[in-house]
Amino acid sequence: MQSILCFFFPATMTVVIGFEGSANKIGVGIIRDGEVLSNPRRTYITPPGQGFMPSDTARHHRAVILTVLKEALEEAGLKPADIDCVAYTKGPGMGAPLVTVAIVARTVAQLWGKPLLGVNHCIGHIEMGRLITKASNPTVLYVSGGNTQVIAYSERRYRIFGETIDIAVGNCLDRFARVIKISNDPSPGYNIEQMAKTGTQYVELPYTVKGMDVSFSGILSYIEEAANKMLSSGQCTAADLCFSLQETVFAMLVEITERAMAHCSSQEVLIVGGVGCNLRLQEMMGVMCEERGAKLFATDDRFCIDNGAMIAQAGWEMFQSGQVTELEDSWITQRYRTDEVEVTWRD
Amino acid sequence: MATGGDSNLEAGKLEFSLDVPFPSSHEALIALRSLSPDQEPRRGGISKQLSVSGSTLSVRWSADEARILRVSVSSFLDHLSLVIETMEMFGPSLLCDAAQVC
Known part of the structure; x- marks a missing residue:
C-alpha cells in the first residue's frame, strides 16, 4: 500500500547547496536529504614559513569560487531549478573571505529565486559529523585551525563545556610548522603528523589544561624556543619535536573530552574539524573511549576539513525546521559562538 | 532614490561617488541586495550608502582619510566584479553592458 502511495504522491526531496569559505578552503557542496551529491573544494596554499592573510585568501576565493560552483552543479547533475535553498557560512571566520562567499551566495539565491540561509560554521562541522558517522548524541571535540571546543547538546543548544583560552x-x-619551515601542502598539520611518525625522543613540553579549558600559546612559545636551541645543537630532531607536540596537545584534548563525557554521562565521542582527521589524535581518543566503554566517531579529510557539504547539511536541518535568512539580515560575522545558535531541529 | 549625503557635505570629509549601469533595474537591485548587507565598521572613519535609481546602482562614500577610502572603494569594486561575473555565469541573461564596468 505504501509503495503505491509513494508512486502517486512522491515525497519531495529537499536539495540544499552550501557555500563555505571562512578560512583558506573554498568549497561548494550539494546535499539531498542526507546524501552528498557533490562537494568540490580548493585550498589556498602558502609557501613554507607563511600563514594565509585575509585579503590574499579572499582574492584566492574570488578567483575560483565560480568554477567550484559550476563543478558542484555538474557533479551533482543538477540545474539551479532543482535547488531548494542556498546556505552559506555566516561566521565565525576571517572577514574578507566570508564576505566574498556570502556575496556569491546572495547573488545566486536572487538569480535563482531561492531562499537564503546563514549557517554557523561550527554547527556545520557538528551536523556533518553526525550525518556521516550516524552518532546520535555525541560529546563533540571540535578541533581546527581556528577553533578548539568540547561541545555537548542540551536543551536546544550545542553547549561549550571547554575551549581554548587563547x-x-x-x-x-x-605556526610551529612555519617555525621549522614544514610545507603547507596539503596542510601543515598533515605534514607534522607524517614527520611525527619517525620521532623517537619525547621532549617535555608544558601541559596546560585549566579545568575544562586548554591553552596552547605558551606551548607554542616554548617549542619555538626549544626548536631554535635544540635543533641547532643537535639535541633532538624536527621529527622529535613534531612527535612531542602532538603527544602533548592531543593528551590535553583527550583529557578535557573525557571530563566532559563524565559530566554528561555520555558514551559517544565525535571528533570534527580539520585537526580531527589526524589519525594519532583518533588513536589516543580511541584508547580513552575503550577504557570507558564508549564509542568513538570520526570522519576522514573529505568531511573533517572545511567543505561546502557541511554548510549544506546544517542548512538542510535549519531549512527543514522552517528557518530562512532575509537578504538584509545576511551580514557575515567574524565572531559567532556555537552556543549562540538555537538548535530548532533537535529535541 | 539617490539621496543620502549629497547635499550635506560634512566638514573635512572626503566624498566619493560611483554610478554603475546595469541592463535593467532587476540586475541593479540584485547587486544592491548582494552588496549592502555587510556594513562598514562603526567608528571606522568611513560610511557608504548604496541606492538604485532605474537601472543604475549608485554608491556614495564619506571618509575621514584617503587611505581608508581607497581600501573601501577597492574592495567594493572587487565585490562588484564578482557579482557581475556571477550574474554572467549563473543568471538567465547575458549582461554585456554591465560587464564593461569590470
Missing part, C-alpha cells in the same frame, strides 16, 4: 590547537600546529 589560540586554537590547529593554529599552534600550523
Whole structure:
C-alpha cells in the first residue's frame, strides 16, 4: 500500500547547496536529504614559513569560487531549478573571505529565486559529523585551525563545556610548522603528523589544561624556543619535536573530552574539524573511549576539513525546521559562538 | 532614490561617488541586495550608502582619510566584479553592458 502511495504522491526531496569559505578552503557542496551529491573544494596554499592573510585568501576565493560552483552543479547533475535553498557560512571566520562567499551566495539565491540561509560554521562541522558517522548524541571535540571546543547538546543548544583560552590547537600546529619551515601542502598539520611518525625522543613540553579549558600559546612559545636551541645543537630532531607536540596537545584534548563525557554521562565521542582527521589524535581518543566503554566517531579529510557539504547539511536541518535568512539580515560575522545558535531541529 | 549625503557635505570629509549601469533595474537591485548587507565598521572613519535609481546602482562614500577610502572603494569594486561575473555565469541573461564596468 505504501509503495503505491509513494508512486502517486512522491515525497519531495529537499536539495540544499552550501557555500563555505571562512578560512583558506573554498568549497561548494550539494546535499539531498542526507546524501552528498557533490562537494568540490580548493585550498589556498602558502609557501613554507607563511600563514594565509585575509585579503590574499579572499582574492584566492574570488578567483575560483565560480568554477567550484559550476563543478558542484555538474557533479551533482543538477540545474539551479532543482535547488531548494542556498546556505552559506555566516561566521565565525576571517572577514574578507566570508564576505566574498556570502556575496556569491546572495547573488545566486536572487538569480535563482531561492531562499537564503546563514549557517554557523561550527554547527556545520557538528551536523556533518553526525550525518556521516550516524552518532546520535555525541560529546563533540571540535578541533581546527581556528577553533578548539568540547561541545555537548542540551536543551536546544550545542553547549561549550571547554575551549581554548587563547589560540586554537590547529593554529599552534600550523605556526610551529612555519617555525621549522614544514610545507603547507596539503596542510601543515598533515605534514607534522607524517614527520611525527619517525620521532623517537619525547621532549617535555608544558601541559596546560585549566579545568575544562586548554591553552596552547605558551606551548607554542616554548617549542619555538626549544626548536631554535635544540635543533641547532643537535639535541633532538624536527621529527622529535613534531612527535612531542602532538603527544602533548592531543593528551590535553583527550583529557578535557573525557571530563566532559563524565559530566554528561555520555558514551559517544565525535571528533570534527580539520585537526580531527589526524589519525594519532583518533588513536589516543580511541584508547580513552575503550577504557570507558564508549564509542568513538570520526570522519576522514573529505568531511573533517572545511567543505561546502557541511554548510549544506546544517542548512538542510535549519531549512527543514522552517528557518530562512532575509537578504538584509545576511551580514557575515567574524565572531559567532556555537552556543549562540538555537538548535530548532533537535529535541 | 539617490539621496543620502549629497547635499550635506560634512566638514573635512572626503566624498566619493560611483554610478554603475546595469541592463535593467532587476540586475541593479540584485547587486544592491548582494552588496549592502555587510556594513562598514562603526567608528571606522568611513560610511557608504548604496541606492538604485532605474537601472543604475549608485554608491556614495564619506571618509575621514584617503587611505581608508581607497581600501573601501577597492574592495567594493572587487565585490562588484564578482557579482557581475556571477550574474554572467549563473543568471538567465547575458549582461554585456554591465560587464564593461569590470
